[in-house]
Amino acid sequence: MLPCPTAARVDAIDPFHAMALFRRADALAAEGRPIIQMSVGEPDFTAPPAVVEALNRAVAEGRTRYTSYSGITPLREAISAHYRRVHGLDVPPSRILVTAGASGALQLACALLVGVGDEVLMPDPTYPCNRHFVSAFDGTTRLIPAGSDKRFQLDGDDVRAHWGPRTRGVMLASPSNPTGTTIAPEALQRVLDAVRERRGFLVFDEIYNQLTYGGPTPRSALALGDDVIVINSFSKYFCMTGWRLGWLVLPEALVPLAEKLAMNLFICPPATAQYAALGCFEPESLAIYEQRRQAFAQRRDYVVPALRAMGFDIPTEPDGAFYVYADVSRWGLSGEVFANRLLDEAGVCVVPGMDFGVHERDRWVRFTYATGMERLQEAMQRIASFTAALR
Missing domain, CATH: 3.90.1150.10 (Aspartate Aminotransferase, domain 1)
Incomplete structure (x- = not known):
């Protein structure tokens, strides 16, 4: 009992x-x-040597105190430069919030966007924790069967067919866990078109974005417009799973609201992990x-x-x-x-x-x-x- x-x-x-x-x-x-x-x-x-060295410097210099709830400015600037270098995109640091892992970013996104009884569309199969974040904020998930013929991803017709009166948005991941498949750019554009027609949101999980094979790195979904919300992480490509560090990219208008939530829910991301992550962007x-x-x-x-x-x-x-x-x-x-x-x-x-x-x-x-x-x-x-x- x-x-x-x-x-x-x-x-x-x-x-x-x-x-x-x-x-x-x-x-x-x-x-x-x-x-x-x-x-x-x-x-x-x-983590590679430059990351470990950056961690050791941070600890030796006493950089273990609270940081800004949005993350340290040098790291937000480094992530912004990363989008410019890898994707050719101008994503200002002001739109980037450093978080306690991608999980922290997803929690912030759901706290910001999902109300009691609100519904979020996701493909079936999908990573289970994504739908549980929605449930944690009293929302519901509508799983839409997505077969191998669609690379286990959704398209615009799926969104239009399953969008109901309580639906507020769509959450996707590319590459996907568990399938390891990406969504084609034209399919993602059609999903976003359907979402925009309904004034909903698109949360796009890109934690495996740079772990793709057989071609160039897919361009970030941020290329489709400033209204797309993107989740990313230092865990997978940057090999820092236990460091618990990620980031969230938001439209400018939503940043102050997310910051209000972040300062109350998390205080700040792990300080030493943030300073260490600066080493991720060194050439070596x-x-x-x-x-x-x-x-x-x-x-x-x-x-x-x-x-x-x-x-x-x-x-x-x-x-x-x-x-x-x-x-x-x-x-x-x-x-x-x-x-x-x-x-x-x-x-x-x-x-x-x-x-x-x-x-x-x-x-x-x-x-x-x-x-x-x-x-x-x-x-x-x-x-x-x-x-x-x-x-």
Whole structure:
């Protein structure tokens, strides 16, 4: 029995079912089982030397006090320069709020935009925490089935068909978690056109934007207009997951409102992480990040054909992030059963599709190739033996 009543919003937030698998994998590893993780969306790379040096300088100089609720000016300026260098866009620092991770940015965006009973459209499948941020602010999410024929993304027709009287906006991610697919620029433009027709908002998650393969970095959605709200992070491309640092780009008119929320909800982003992040934009760091991006591309180019050769149906080639969304229905097992058996019998941990939506979720599992090539090669051998025994 709970010691006191809890808020109704708690019941609206589903547990992250994959955590049960993570815990079991950790328990098996603690018992001495050689477990290979292909489940956690975290780069095996860590912060490059210039970032660590910037951190050490900040600590030595006592830069550990509260900063501005919007983030330190040099970092906001560095992010602005980053948009100019990578995307050819003029995004003034005044539109950029540094946050406690992309999660902090999403919380601010939802606190700013989502009211009680308001509805936000998202593709199914989608990253579960995104819809739970909406629920945390007493909104609801309408998941729209998005199949491989649409690269698991939405288009303008989806928005128009599903927009209801309580709908306030759309939240998308490109590249996407769990599918690793990007949205085509023309499809994104049609989504934005449909949103603008209804005077809604578009929140666009770009935390994997620079982790794309087979072509140039997709241009930021900010290129489509100053009304687009963009989330980004130092966690994925910049390999700083535990540093808890991200940013939010807003229309100028919304910045004072978001700052009011930020100063009350978070006080400020982590101070030492902000000073350290300045090292991300040093030339030597940028060269390292490009090498790492190429390493992720090589891993993808190894894992996807290997899985297909075993019989996994991967209908859409992932072109970003570090995920492969694979259909396991040919073996007559749900994704949950497949993932649990793979862990128990082969010692490889993956994520079942049940966490990412409701549409055909039992068909899918998500593989992560955010680990070294030797580990991936061993994992492919284990998975091949496991699937061969299922036939």
